[in-house]
Amino acid sequence: MEEKLKTALHEKGLRLTPQRQIVLEAMLNLGESHLTADQVYSLVKTQTNDISLATIYRTLELFVEMNLLRRFDSGDGVARYEIDSQKSEHYHHHLICLSCGSIIEFNDDLLDELETKISKKAGFKIADHCLRFFGCCKECQKKGKPGSSQ
Amino acid sequence: MEEKLKTALHEKGLRLTPQRQIVLEAMLNLGESHLTADQVYSLVKTQTNDISLATIYRTLELFVEMNLLRRFDSGDGVARYEIDSQKSEHYHHHLICLSCGSIIEFNDDLLDELETKISKKAGFKIADHCLRFFGCCKECQKKGKPGSSQ
């Protein structure tokens, strides 16, 4: 993966720096989390001090352009980033718990049908979509939380 | 509608002010637009100078709490507000043109099926959802725009 990154960067005349390595590693190790730039910053800070928040932003944006990450907004005005694993590219939605803030992934291809319908009815050419469900996760339901805080 | 607002406010011990009236009117007259706070500000400024941007924010948020408006984020980090007409409450999605920025509404109830599936599979209790499609609208396709200008 490290090598893949290096090659991809080289092709664009860019360089592999320790900061870029450590950010990628952090994101990879976490798997399917949905971190804000600030959370990524805190995370890599535990490993090194040689990085700034500005670099985190620049690096995350770079990785988005390289299709290593995907930007994702959870509706609270803060950008989040997640691994762009090709397999779940298009059929990958988010369940956002309004009680505890956790973000759960859900895969389904039901939207294909809807996209076809939209193309026909509205003449709109779809490139991407974003589907989020807000509500109350299983754990919070058990705890008896209402799930409607905010 | 004016009266309805007055009553609704009274029930909460709140008051009907000229600013609140004019904001509601502006939103109602526009029908199904999706304005940012700043756009609402510019709009009402053409009618009166007796209003500030801070009041626009406070008023829009108040109307959201009263279910007169719905907050809606188009993915560019700016909050937009739209009339919360009950009829289209749940089956109401947005097509966002990446080329010209226009926002088109689309109604469909296909998500019901998906929501049922999610409740069962993930045990997640859904309160609301947000579905946005990004792509290229009919007009921009005619003009030969690619529809991916960020």
Place this chain on the structure above:
DNA sequence: CTGACTGCAAAGAGTTTGCAACCTA
């Protein structure tokens, strides 16, 4: 060596808030 990259601090954009004056009921 060269120019891509970084940290820092300052600037931006959008939104919220404290406070004194104001106005609705």
Place this chain on the structure above:
DNA sequence: TAGGTTGCAAACTCTTTGCAGTCAG
């Protein structure tokens, strides 16, 4: 008159940018 509401400006949060020093290749 009372306290909800407003305008103003300052504060806040998240994100971007300019710049001089640094470092990868």
